[in-house]
Amino acid sequence: MLNKRKDFGIYTAIAAVLILVVIFAAMPNKNVKKSISIEAGGELPKANDFFSDSTIKGVEYVTDMSEINSSEPGIYDVKIKSGKKTYDVKLEIKDTIAPTAEIANVDLYESRIVDPQEFIESIKDVTNVKVAYKTEPDYNKTGTQEVSLVLxxxxGNKSEYQSILRISKVKEIIEVDISEGELDAEAFLKNQSDLDKASIVDTPFPVTLGVFPVKIRIGDVVYDSSVRVVDRIAPVGKAVNRKFWTVDKITAMDFVEEVVDATTVSARFTKEPDLTQVGDQNIQITLTDQGGNETIIEAVLTLEADTEPPKIYGVQDGTIYLDTPIAYKKGVYVVDNRDEELGVSVDSSRVNIKKEGSYKVIYSATDASGNTTNKEITLNVIKKPADTIDRAVVEELANGILEKIITEDMTLEEKALAIYKYINKNVYYLGGRHSDDLITEAYYALMKDPGDCYTYFAASDLMLNMVGIPNIRIERLSYEGETNHYWHMINCGDGWYHFDACIHLPEFFSFMLTDAEAEAYSRQKGKNAYYYRHDKEKYPATPAN
Structure with a gap:
């Protein structure tokens, strides 16, 4: 009896399981999607894509999917199978993307009906596409008009594109090299039969590269066109060898002369030269015009190191009076073998103008190569002598003279000559000076009180400075037993020259003398060529002639 009950329990459990299997099999599977959709033209879905869990294996199509065209929108009945179970699902193919196209402009010689398809180069869409005008073009309109196309x-997906319809007997644009220098109506014509009736209307040839409007008349009609001016011809230039200092700023154009091109030409080093290499080196320069055409020319660059320090002129021991301001740089000039304009620095920290004494002043100048020169002078501060004439009094007297002999339109050299002539003829030589003070001595000179060469020198010094002529004071390099002599060097813009307004016997024109002329006169005057002898290390050399 116990065994029969046990068997009955087992059979009952098995039956319950079978009933549950049948019930679940009969119920719809919630893991299966009733339908899915794809964009037309895309890939067909995999069979397991219809399950919520697309990783399920063993799912396959029952329907022959090769018979479904993914580029044809619609709803398709599909059967899929998983294990022994078959499911009915739907595949929807949608087309939601508007067509795209590559558009071309249409350029006609004469008016005609244009099919909208003529504006289309290519269309991209998975379905057939119709092309139509949004607004029909005006075929009677000469020239250019915008055309709207609807795809x-x-x-039912739509897109709009814009194109251009041009109706003209001339080309829309032509290309001309700037070297041609003129426009030819023939080049603009679509049909050469129009040549006898064609002409350019009020359009000069452009002088630069670019696109420019042109009007062409054919018969009674004026048509619009354009010309693109280009440059196809490479520039021509002559290479020249050049010498520079190692510290110079050098450009490629420094090595180029006689450039020939219809456009502006720039120059660059094909390879940057070594600006630290003393001596010769071959270099290449690339010439480029506005059209991008290039020519390479070759030259030789010679570099020289600057090791010569600048020279400071006009720095001399001097004397000033107590409590008198000092213009330390007045009459001081720097000359360098390379640099044209160099400044001078002054260390006057030791000078006390409120106390009598002798003080050291240091002048220094440094060129672009780092070469430095220092010069030291002694400045004596003394009490002003009682018989000294005030500068204002002397300058007022000099102004009265300068107003008569100097005009505003004179050059510096003409002013210097006027001063030379006045002093030479109106100051008198007797021998002996009145004062060591230059201003006081100038007073006596202008008052025509006779003196010596220092008197002429003092008057010259005053007037040259008052009219702004750069000058340097010179004192004769005298040997034992020789007298002193004083004169100036002046620079009117073309170099330093000797200026001596003192009279000479026999008469000698000592204005703007070169070193050679001064030396020649000195040799005539006597032993040791003493007259204009000076320490040439302290003064600039004059031009050769």
Whole structure:
């Protein structure tokens, strides 16, 4: 009896399981999607894509999917199978993307009906596409007009494009090299039969590269066109060898002369030269015009190191009076073998103008190569002598003279000559000076009180400075037993020259003398060529002639 009950329990459990299997099999599977959709033209879905869990294996199509065209929108009945179970699902193919196209402009010689398809180069869409005008073009209009096109696929998706319809007997644009220098109507014509009736209207040839409007008359009609001016011809230039200092700023154009091109030409080093290499080196320069055409020329660059320090002129021991301001740089000039304009620095920290004494002043100048020169002078501060004439009094007297002999339109050299002539003829030589003070001595000179060469020198010093002529004071390099002599060097813009307004016997024109002329006169005057002898290390050399 116990065994029969046990068997009955087992059979009952098995039956319950079978009933549950049948019930679940009969119920719809919630893991299966009733339908899915794809974009037309895309890939067909995999069979397991219809399950919520697309990783399920063993799912396959029952329907022959090769018979479904993914580019044809619609709803398709599909059967899939998983294990022994088959499911009915739906595949929806949608077309939601508007067509795209590559558009071309249409350029006609004469008016005609244009099919909208002529504006289309290519269309991209999975379905058939119709092309239509949004607004019909005006075929009677000469020239250019905008055309609107509407593209519509079989699903009703639309897109709009803009194009250009041009009706003209001339080309829209031509290309001309700038070297041609003139426009030819023939080049603009679409049909050469129009040549006898064609002409350029009020259009000069452009002088630069670019696109420019042109009007062409054919018969009674004026048509619009354009010309693109280009440059196809490479520039021509002559290479020249050049010498520079290692510290110079050098450009490629420094090595180029006689450039020939219809456009502006720039120059660059094909390879940057070594600006630290003393001596010769071969270099290449690339010439480029506005059209991008290039020519390479070769030259030789010679570099020289600057090791010569600048020279400071006009720095001399001097004397000033107590409590008198000092213009330390007045009459001081720097000359360098390379640099044209160099400044001078002054260390006057030791000078006390409120106390009598002798003080050291240091002048220094440094060129672009780092070469430095220092000069030290002694400045004596003394009490002003009682018989000294005030500068204002002397300058007022000099102004009265300068107003008569100097005009505003004179050059510096003409002013210097006027001063030379006045002093030479109106100051008198007797021998002996009145004062060591230059201003006081100038007073006596202008008052025509006779003196010596220092008197002429003092008057010259005053007037040259008052009219702004750069000058340097010179004192004769005298040997034992020789007298002193004083004169100036002046620079009117073309170099330093000797200026001596003192009279000479026999008469000698000592204005703007070169070193050679001064030396020649000195040799005539006597032993040791003493007259204009000076320490040439302290003064600039004059031009050769």
């Amino acid at each position: 519509e696929d079989t699903s």
